[in-house]
Amino acid sequence: MQKKIISIYIILIFYGAIAYLGDVVFAAEGGKFINVRHSYVRGEEIELNFETKAKQVLFDVGGLLPQLINVANSNATYSIDSNLLRCSNYVVSAQTINGGKAVGEVKKFSFTLAQKPNPQRFPVWHWGNVPQNKMEYWTKRGFNGFSVATLKAPLLLNAKSGHFIFEALEAGVRLGADVGVHFDPLEWKGWEKNGNSRCLFEYGLRDYNKPYPLDPKVVQHAQRTVNSWLDNFSEYPSFRQALLSSEYITPFCLNDTVMRLARSELNINLKEYLGTRIIKNNWGGINTEYLPEEMIPKNGIIADNNPVYRLLKWWWRRGNGIGSLDSIMAKSIHFKRPDVLVWHDPYRLSPVYGTHSGLDAISTWTYGHPDIKRLGYTRVLQSVAKKDNLKVMQTISLFVYGKLVVPTTKVIVDSPLDCSKGESYFTNGPDYAREAMWLVFSQRPDILSFYYAGNLRPDSSKLSSSVTSPETFDAIRDMCHALIEPYGPAILQCMPQKARVAVLMSASSIWFRQNPLWYGYPNESILPFCILLMMNHIPFDVLLDDDIADGRLAEYDLLVMPYGDVLTQISHQKIARFVESGKKVIAGTKLPKNILGVHILNMDFSFMKLVNGCALKKGKNITAGEYQTLMEGLAQKLKPLVSDISKPWDSDSMRVLFNEVTTGEIRYVFAINDMKIYGPRFGKWELVQELGAKQVSNIVFNDLNGKPVIYDVLSRSFVKYNYSNSTASITVTLGPAQGKLFAILPHAIKQVSFNMPTSIGRGEKCKIRGQVTDTTGFAIKGSVPLRIEVTDPLDRKTEYSRYAATSYSGDRIWDFSMDFLPAVNDAPGKWKFKISELLSGKKSEYKITVN
Numbered sequence: 001m002q003k004k005i006i007s008i009y010i011i012l013i014f015y016g017a018i019a020y021l022g023d024v025v026f027a028a029e030g031g032k033f034i035n036v037r038h039s040y041v042r043g044e045e046i047e048l049n050f051e052t053k054a055k056q057v058l059f060d061v062g063g064l065l066p067q068l069i070n071v072a073n074s075n076a077t078y079s080i081d082s083n084l085l086r087c088s089n090y091v092v093s094a095q096t097i098n099g100g101k102a103v104g105e106v107k108k109f110s111f112t113l114a115q116k117p118n119p120q121r122f123p124v125w126h127w128g129n130v131p132q133n134k135m136e137y138w139t140k141r142g143f144n145g146f147s148v149a150t151l152k153a154p155l156l157l158n159a160k161s162g163h164f165i166f167e168a169l170e171a172g173v174r175l176g177a178d179v180g181v182h183f184d185p186l187e188w189k190g191w192e193k194n195g196n197s198r199c200l201f202e203y204g205l206r207d208y209n210k211p212y213p214l215d216p217k218v219v220q221h222a223q224r225t226v227n228s229w230l231d232n233f234s235e236y237p238s239f240r241q242a243l244l245s246s247e248y249i250t251p252f253c254l255n256d257t258v259m260r261l262a263r264s265e266l267n268i269n270l271k272e273y274l275g276t277r278i279i280k281n282n283w284g285g286i287n288t289e290y291l292p293e294e295m296i297p298k299n300g301i302i303a304d305n306n307p308v309y310r311l312l313k314w315w316w317r318r319g320n321g322i323g324s325l326d327s328i329m330a331k332s333i334h335f336k337r338p339d340v341l342v343w344h345d346p347y348r349l350s351p352v353y354g355t356h357s358g359l360d361a362i363s364t365w366t367y368g369h370p371d372i373k374r375l376g377y378t379r380v381l382q383s384v385a386k387k388d389n390l391k392v393m394q395t396i397s398l399f400v401y402g403k404l405v406v407p408t409t410k411v412i413v414d415s416p417l418d419c420s421k422g423e424s425y426f427t428n429g430p431d432y433a434r435e436a437m438w439l440v441f442s443q444r445p446d447i448l449s450f451y452y453a454g455n456l457r458p459d460s461s462k463l464s465s466s467v468t469s470p471e472t473f474d475a476i477r478d479m480c481h482a483l484i485e486p487y488g489p490a491i492l493q494c495m496p497q498k499a500r501v502a503v504l505m506s507a508s509s510i511w512f513r514q515n516p517l518w519y520g521y522p523n524e525s526i527l528p529f530c531i532l533l534m535m536n537h538i539p540f541d542v543l544l545d546d547d548i549a550d551g552r553l554a555e556y557d558l559l560v561m562p563y564g565d566v567l568t569q570i571s572h573q574k575i576a577r578f579v580e581s582g583k584k585v586i587a588g589t590k591l592p593k594n595i596l597g598v599h600i601l602n603m604d605f606s607f608m609k610l611v612n613g614c615a616l617k618k619g620k621n622i623t624a625g626e627y628q629t630l631m632e633g634l635a636q637k638l639k640p641l642v643s644d645i646s647k648p649w650d651s652d653s654m655r656v657l658f659n660e661v662t663t664g665e666i667r668y669v670f671a672i673n674d675m676k677i678y679g680p681r682f683g684k685w686e687l688v689q690e691l692g693a694k695q696v697s698n699i700v701f702n703d704l705n706g707k708p709v710i711y712d713v714l715s716r717s718f719v720k721y722n723y724s725n726s727t728a729s730i731t732v733t734l735g736p737a738q739g740k741l742f743a744i745l746p747h748a749i750k751q752v753s754f755n756m757p758t759s760i761g762r763g764e765k766c767k768i769r770g771q772v773t774d775t776t777g778f779a780i781k782g783s784v785p786l787r788i789e790v791t792d793p794l795d796r797k798t799e800y801s802r803y804a805a806t807s808y809s810g811d812r813i814w815d816f817s818m819d820f821l822p823a824v825n826d827a828p829g830k831w832k833f834k835i836s837e838l839l840s841g842k843k844s845e846y847k848i849t850v851n
Contacts, residue, residue, distance in 0.1 A: 030052065030054070030096050030103070030104030030105055030107065031050050031051055031052030031053070031054060031057065031094065031096050031104070031107060032050070032051055032052075032107065033048060033049070033050055033092075033094065033107060033109040034049050034050070034051055035048050035049060035109065036166070037111075037170070037235070037236070038110060038111045038112065038170060039111065039112045039114060039170040039171075039173035039174050039238075040082055040111060040112070040113055040114070040173065040237075041082075041113075041114055041115070041116050041173060041237045042082050042083065042085070042086075042087055042113050042114065042115055042116060042799070043082060043083055043116060044082050044237065045079060045080070045081065045082070046079070046080040046082050046111070047077055047078070047079050047080075048077070048078045048080070048092060048109060049075055049076075049077055049078075050075065050076045050077075050078065050094050050107070051074055051075055052071055052074065052075075052076060052096050053074060054071060054096035054097060054098050054103060054104075055070070055071055055097060055098050055099070056068055056069065056070055056071060056076070056096075056097035056098075057069050057071060057076040057078070057094050057095065057096055057097065058094070058095045058097055058102075059076075059078040059092060059093065059094050059095075060092070060093050061080060061085065061090050061091075061092050062090055062091055062092075062825075064084075064085070064824060064825055065080060065081075065084065065085075065824075067079075068097070076094075078092065078094070080092075082113055083763075083765075083821055083823070084763055084823055084824045085113055085823050085824070085825060086113075086799075086822075086823035086825055086826050087113050087114055087115045087799050088112075088113060089110065089111075089112050089113075090110065090111055090112075090113060091108050091109070091110050092108070092109040092110075092111065093106050093107070093108060094106065094107045094108075094109070095107075112170075112173070112174055114173050114174045114175075114176065115176065115799035116176070116799075117144070117176040117177075117178075118176075118489075118802045118803065118804070120488075120489035120492070120802075120803070120804050120805060120807075121144060121485070121488060121489065121802075121803070122448070122484050122485070122488025122489065122491065122492055123144060123145055123178060123446070123447040123448065124142055124143050124144055124145065124447075124448050124449075124450075124480055124484060125143065125144070125145035125146065125178065125180075125241075125393070125447060125448070125449040125450075126138055126143045126145065126146045126147070126449070126450060127147070127365070127395055127449050127450060127451040128147065128451065128452075128454050129146070129147045129148055129149060129150065129182070129454075130146040130147070130148060130168075131148070131164055131168065132148075132164055132167040132168040132170075132171045134459075135168070135171050135172070135175055135177060136171075136175065137459060139175050139177065140477065141473050141474070141476055141477035141480070142476055142477045142479070142480025142481065142484065142485070143177075143450075143476075143480075144176065144177055144178060145177055145178035145179070145180065145240075145241065145447075145449075146168075146172070146177055146178075146179060146180065147179075147180040147181060147182055147241075147243065148164070148165060148168040148169070148172075148179055148180070148181065149165055149168075149181050149182070150181070150182040150184055151181060151182070151183050151184065151185070151225050151226075151228075151229060152184050152185060152187050152188040152189070152225070153185070153188050153190065153221070153225055154221075154224045154225050154227075154228035155228040155229060155232060165233070169233060169236040169238050169239060170236075170238075171238075172236070172238030172239075173236065173237060173238045177238060178238070178240040178241050178341075179236070179238040179239055179240060179241070180239070180240065180241035180242055180243060181229060181239070181242055181243075182242075182243045182246060183222070183225060183226055183229075183242060183243070183244050183245070183329060184245060184246065184248070185218070185221050185222040185225045185226075185245075185329075186210070186211060186213060186218070186222075186245055186248045186322075186325075187248070188221065189209070191209050191210070191211045191218075192208065192209045194211070194217060196215075196217075197211040197212065197215040197217045197218050198210060198211050198212070199211065199212050199250065199251045199253035199255060200212075200253050200254045200255045201251070201253060201254065201274075202254065202271070202274070202275040207251055207253070210250070210251060212250065212253055212255040212257060212258060212321055213245075213248075213250060213320070213321030213322050213324070213325040214257050214258065214261070214321035214324055214325060215255060215257055216257070218325070219325060219328060222325055222328065222329055223328065223329070223332055226329045226332045226333060227332055230332065230333065230336045230337070234336045234337050239337065239340065240339065240340055240341060241340060241341045241342075241343065242329075242333055242340055242341075242342050242343070243343055243344070243345065244325075244326040244329055244330065244342060244343070244344050244359070245322050245325065245326055245344060246344070246345055246346075247345070247346060248322055249282050249320075249349070250282075250320035250321055250322055251282055252274045252279050252282065252315070253274070254270055254271060254274055254275070257321075258270065258319055258321065259271075261318065261319060262311075262314070262319065265314065265318065266310060266311065266314050268307060268310075268311055270311075273307070273308060273311055276290055277290045278290045278291060278308060279312075283349055283521075283522055284312050284315070284316070284349070284350070284511055284522070285511065285513075286308060286312075286511050286512055288512060291308065295307060295308055297512055297566045297592070299592050299593035300564070300565060300566050300567060300572075300591060300592025300593045301566070301567060301568070301569055301572055301592075301593055302508060302512065302566055302567075302568055302569070303568070303569055304549075304568050304569050304570050306568070308511075309507070309508060309511070309512075309568065312507070312511055313352050313507065316349070316350035316352050316355050317352060317353075317354040317355055317357075322344075322355075323344075323354075323355050323356055323357060323358070323359075326342075326344055326356070326358065326359060327357060327358030327359065329342075330342040330358050330359050330360075331358070341360045341361055341391070342359050342360045342361070343359060343360060343361035343362065343363055343391075343393060344356050344359055344361075344362060344363070345362070345363035345364050345365065345393070345395065346363065346364035346365060347362045347363070347364050347380075347381060347384065347523065348364050348520075348521040348522070348523045348524060349521060349522055349523065350507075350522075350523070351505045351506065351507040351510055351522060351523050351544060351545075352507055352544065352545075352546070353384060353387045353388075353544060353546055354387070354388065355384075356388060356390060357388050359388075359390065360390065360391060361385075361390055361391035361392065361393050361446065361447065362381060362384070362385055362390050362391075362392060362393070363381070363392070363393035363394070363395055363447075363449065364377065364381065364394070364395065365395035365396075365397040365449075365451045366394070366395070366396070366397060366524075367397050367399070367520075368396075368397070368428070368432065368436060369400070369401075369404045369405075369611070369612075369688065370404075370608055370611035370612075370624065370627050370687075370688070371531055371608075371627070371631070372432065372435055372436060372439065372674070373439070373527075373530075373531045373534050373535075373657065373674070374520070374524070374527050374531070375394070375396065375436055375439050375440055376439070376443070376527065376530045376531065376534055377394070377523075377524065377527060378392065378394045378440055378443040378445050379443060379496075379530070379540065379541065379542055380505065380523060380524075380526070380542050381393075381394060381445070382443070382445075382496065382542075383505075383541055383542035383543070383544070384542075384544070391446035391447065392445045392446050392447070393445060393446065393447035393448070393449050394440045394443070394445040394447075394448060394449070395449040395450065395451050396433070396436045396437070396440060396448070396449070396450050396451070397451045397452075398427050398428045398432070398433065398450060398451065398452040398472060399425060399427070399428075399451060399452055399453050400425060400426040400427065400428050401423060401425055402423045402424030402425050402426065402613065403423055403612055403613045403614055404611075404612045404613060404687065404688070405426070405612075405613065405682040405685065405687050405688050406424070406613045406682065406685055406687070407613045407616040407617050407685055407687075424467075425453055425456070426456070426466075426467050426469070426681075427452050427453065427456050427458070427467070427468055427469040427472055428469065428472060428690075429469055429471075429472055429679065429681065429690045429691075430469070430471045430472045430474065430475035430737075431475070431676075431679075431690060431691050431692040431736060431737035432472070432690065432737075433472050433473075433475045433476050433479070434475050434479055434692065434737040434738060435672065435673070435674065435692060435737040435738075435739075437476070437479045437483070437484070438479075438483070438670065438672045438737075438738070438739040439657065439659075439672055441483065441484060441488075441491065441670075442659035442661075442670035442672060442739070443496065443659055444491055444492070444494055444495070444496050444659075444661045446492070448484070450476065456468045458470035458472070458473045466681055482714065483714070483741070485803050486785055486787065486803050486838050487713065487741065487785050487838065488803070489783075489785060489786075489803055489804050489805035490663070490668075490783040490784060490785040490805035490806075491661060491668065492805075493663050493783040493805060493807055493808075494661035494662055494663040494668060494783065495661060495662055495663070496539075496659075496660075496661055497539055497648060497659075497660035497661060497662055497667075499538075499539040499540050499541045499556070500539075500556055500557045500558065500645060500646060501533065501538050501539065501540040501541070501556060501557065501558045501559075501560065501642070501645060502540065502541050502542070502543045502547075502552075502553070502555075502556040502558070502559050502560070503526050503529060503530055503533070503540050503541070503542050503543070503559075503560045503562065504526075504542075504543050504544075504548070504559060504560065504561045504562070504564075505523060505525075505526050505542050505543070505544055506544070506545055506561070506563060506564070506566075506567065506571070507544065507545050508545060508566045508567055508568050508571070509561075509563035509564055509565045509566050509567065510522050510525060510563060511566075512565065512566035513563060513565045513566065514565040514566070514592070515563070515565060515589060516606075518604075518605035518606055518608060518609075519605060519606075519608040519609060525562065525563065526542070526562045526563075528562065528603075528605040528608065529560055529562040529588055529603075531631065532631070532634055532635045532638050533560070533638075533642075534657055535631065535632070535635040535654040535655075535657075536635055536638060536639055536642055536654070537647055537649060537650050537651060537656075537657075537658050538642055538645055538647065539648065539658075539659070539660065540560070541556070543559075545568060545571055548570070548571045548574050548575065549568070549570045549571065549574065551574070553574055553575070553578045553583075554578075556583070557583055557584065557645060558583065558584045558585070558586065558642065558645055559575065559578060559583070559584070559585045559586070560585075560586050560587075560588075561575075561585065561586065561587040561588065561591075562588045563588065563589065564587045564588070564589065564591045565589065565591075565592065566592070567591075567593075572593065572595070575595060576595045576596075579595055579596065579597040579598060580597075584597075584599070584641070584644075585597070585598045585599065586598070586599045586601060586638070586641055586642075587599065587600050587601065588601055588602075588603050589602060589603070590602060599641055601637065601638065601641075603634055603637075605634075607622055607627065607630055608627070610622045611623070611624060611627050611687055611688075612687060613685070613687060616685060616687065621687070623686040623687065624676075624678070624686055624687055624688050624689045625678075625686065625689070628689075632654055635654055646702070646703065647702055648660055648667075648669075648701070648702055648703055649669055649671075649699065649700060649701050649702060650699065650700050650702065651671070651697050651698065651699045651700075652697060652698045652699075653675075653695060653697045655673070655674040655675045655695060656671055656672065656673065656674065656695070656697045656699065656734065657670075657671075657672040657674050658670060658671055658672070659672075662782075663782040663783040664780070664781035664782030664783070664808070664814060665745065665746055665780070665781045665782050666743060666744065666745055666780070666781075666782030666783070666784070667743070667744040668713075668741060668742070668743055668744075669701065669741070669742045669743075669744065670739055670740070670741055670742075671697075671699055671732065671734065671739055671740045671742070672734075672738075672739035673692060673693075673694075673695055673734035673735065673736065673737065673738055673739060675692065675693040675694070675695040675734075675736075676689035676690070676691060676692055676693060676737075677689055677691050677692075677693045678690070678691070679691040691736065691737075692735075692736030692737025692738070693736055694733065694734065694735055694736055695733075695734050696731065696732070696733050696734075697731070697732055697734065698729065698730070698731050698732075699729070699730060699731075699732055700727050700728065700729045700730075701721075701727065701728045701729075701742070701744060702726065702727050703726060704723075704726045704727065704728055704744070705726075705746065706746070707723055708728075708744050708745055708746055708747075709744070709745050709746070709747060709748045709749075710728060710730075710742055710743070710744050710745075711742065711743040711745070711839045711840055712740060712741075712742060713740075713741040713742065713743050713785075713838070713839055714740065714741060716838065716839065716840055716841035717840075717841075718748075718840070719742065743839050745774065745780065745782070745839075746774070747774035747775045747776055747780075748774060748775050748840070749772060749773075749774055749775075749780065749784075749837060749839060749840045749842055750773050750774055750775050750777070750842070751772075751773055751842055751844065752770065752771075752772050752786075752835050752836070752837050752842050752843065752844045753770060753771055753773065753844060754768060754769065754770035754771075754833065754835055754844065754846055755768070755769045755770065756768040756769075756820070756833070756846055756848060757848060758847075758848065758849060759848065759849040759850070759851060760820070760822065760848060760849075760850055760851070761822075761850075761851045762822045762823060762824050762825075762826055762828065762850060762851065763821075763822070763823070763824050764821070764822070765819055765820065765821040766819070766820050766821075767817055767818075767819060767820075768817065768818055768819075768820050768833075769815055769816065769817045770786075770806075770815060770816045770817075770835060771806065771814070771815045771816070772784040772786075772806055772814075772837045772842075779806075779813065779814055779815065780806070780814060781812070781814055782806075782814060783805045783806055783807055783808075783814065784805060784806045784814075784837050784838075784839060785803065785804075785805050785837065785838040785839065786803070786804045786805055786806065786816060786835060786836065786837055786838065787803055787804075787835070787836045787838055788800065788801060788802055788803075788804055788818075788833070788834075788835050789801045789832075789833075789834040789835075789836075790831065790832070790833050790834075791831070791832045791834075792826060792827045792829075792831055792850075793827045793828065793829030793830055793831065793850075794827050796827075798831075800818065800820065804816055804818070820848070822850045826850060827850070828850050828851060829849070829850060830847045830848070830849055830850075831847065831848045831849075831850055832845065832846075832847055833845065833846040833847070833848065
């Protein structure tokens with residue numbers, strides 16, 4: 001029989017590439033399947049549509065689930081309850097029937113039925129786009145999420161193109177990946193030809209290509225772009241995340257839309273501020289010399305209703321239009337797919353709340369030079385996410401600018417790839433990745449992500465491994481297998497330990513600052529002091545101006561003010577009352593209007609800018625070792641001022657870092673090795689210590705309730721300790737770039753017990769429940785990590801095998817539960833359930849007879 005091929009195409013503008021959806025095969029007579037999808041998740045209701053002129057069609061799935069379907073309007077729909085099938089590859093047969101007799105050839109349709117992703121797994125995402133043929137490479141290295149495309153304009157249908165989007169979404173289903181798309185309608189090149197939508201400046205000038213996000217044409221373009229994706233791909237369960245407007249910065253502008261918004265929401269004429277050089281750059285710094293007299297800070301104080309301060313808060317929340325446009329796109333996405341996580345990055349320019357309202361998560365990528373402890377920025381993200389109940393994604397940047405680690409901007413190693421400014425760039429080494437993962441994971445973000453230069457693919461055969469560092473990604477794999485995967489389900493159910501110290505990230509001090517920022521972006525300006533607190537083993541939260549005004553200072557014993565150049569009137573009053581109440585305030589620089597009792601340290605962190613190749617070339621640099629010595633000196637200077645702050649843990653080494661998360665009655669304490677030495681890649685220039693080094697340290701756990709049980713979690717062993725005055729002390733050996741995870745419980749773990757039926761029929765569903773009990777005989781209150789291994793009578797690992805954790809199910813009960821539904825084509829006989837808790841290693845085994 002002669003066959004025809006009809007190709008269904010879809011075009012996607014993606015860095016100049018075009019995407020192709022796939023082929024549908026049909027016969028000139030008899031009928032054809034018209035479905036495009038070939039991958040499904042078990043539990044989905046699969047509907048296969050078959051076009052035919054016949055009266056009936058007899059379907060089956062490999063001989064299973066036969067159905068005779070009447071044809072209506074030339075279509076027969078075969079519905080498959082995928083719960084009845086085990087995860088595998090299948091072929092559906094369709095035999096057309098006329099007058100009770102088979103006519104024509106049997107048509108075939110293949111599909112894959114994949115298992116559902118583990119609902120308790122910890123997300124580890126690859127920030128950049130990944131083609132379908134590389135997904136398995138990354139899943140083997142611990143990644144379970146990828147982006148696959150960047151859309152700057154609506155999809156165009158019926159064009160000849162490739163098929164990578166379709167294949168990527170199909171592969172995402174098979175691999176259980178969180179597949180995402182980057183929506184960047186503000187970066188569309190077409191804005192160069194849409195003059196009225198571009199940002200308008202004084203004297204009638206417009207930006208060359210940057211549109212104002214809330215211009216009506218821009219909003220319409222963004223909605224069309226998002227909807228064009230949803231119309232074609234929203235049915236794919238692997239589509240689970242969307243990044244909106246990454247790294248876009250709206251210039252301060254005078255477009256009609258933003259002028260109207262400013263008048264209606266602020267009663268401000270923007271021309272009075274944006275046309276007079278008051279705002280000096282797109283980061284929001286203020287030229288105080290251009291301020292009217294009544295707006296200039298007096299003795300470091302501005303009025304709470306200072307028009308420029310109000311304007312900048314409004315600009316970052318509403319005026320720049322990015323958050324509002326993202327919220328509009330998010331509503332469109334959630335209308336069709338409420339489960340898709342919508343996020344934006346980076347959060348680093350605006351020390352205010354409300355910049356991402358309407359989204360699901362905020363993120364940023366953080367560079368760890370000259371100090372990996374800059375990844376403590378996760379605390380900033382968590383603080384600003386609370387008001388809008390957002391999730392937090394911390395992206396570990398593996399990107400290394402050549403100018404930071406080598407003494408010239410020219411290429412030093414054998415790399416054909418340069419940045420646009422002629423700079424070489426590299427991927428950080430494996431020990432950086434190891435310590436970074438310990439440090440970020442211990443702060444309990446909701447998602448962990450990695451960024452690296454897309455040109456430096458670790459599997460590239462054209463580039464030197466000294467540039468791409470493929471062993472870095474092997475280290476990520478090992479860390480995921482040893483730490484993130486087994487303990488992520490429990491850590492996700494924890495909360496960061498409540499701090500008694502707050503660090504103020506003050507918008508007024510950053511915008512009206514008298515002194516230059518020490519290092520990094522505006523929101524990163526507090527990190528030097530955060531690092532000193534980390535070295536002194538002091539947990540901290542981050543507060544914003546609004547928190548001070550709202551009275552949240554009362555929750556803390558100590559306030560640290562890295563910058564206190566300029567305060568609002570109410571902030572100054574609240575901080576003064578805080579000191580009067582007997583609490584302590586430490587300021588990094590002298591306050592223009594001093595508050596009696598504030599400790600002024602007059603610290604200068606400008607030396608951070610000298611740990612780089614440009615300074616080395618000029619002979620003005622400091623080495624990474626000298627940087628560490630300077631920071632330890634400043635940490636020692638801070639130490640007596642924080643000696644009266646209760647520490648939940650401590651160490652005799654400033655190069656041991658701590659974090660703690662809690663769940664129920666369990667404390668999970670992370671001790672991380674920050675000891676480093678020079679390495680073979682960049683060591684001769686001494687600008688970065690790239691290798692971890694082993695260290696032995698004495699550590700203590702404070703504030704213990706009685707004499708608890710302490711487990712070394714990764715080794716699943718008891719920790720012997722010396723006990724005195726509610727404190728446990730131990731000596732630990734920390735491996736290079738590694739850490740230890742300790743679990744502190746009131747009582748020792750006794751056993752793991754599960755409740756399940758002894759037998760069940762195929763196609764029937766039951767609930768399996770379990771608890772971890774301690775020596776008192778009661779279930780442990782808190783999330784305990786578990787490993788569940790389920791094998792069928794043929795000793796095959798099944799979809800029910802996973803890492804998991806007990807969780808709070810109400811009425812003071814902590815347990816674990818999952819559904820067990822053997823398929824009609826599963827093997828009958830004895831199924832084995834092996835359950836292990838991963839703190840002490842207790843195990844139990846059960847069997848269910850599947851009939």
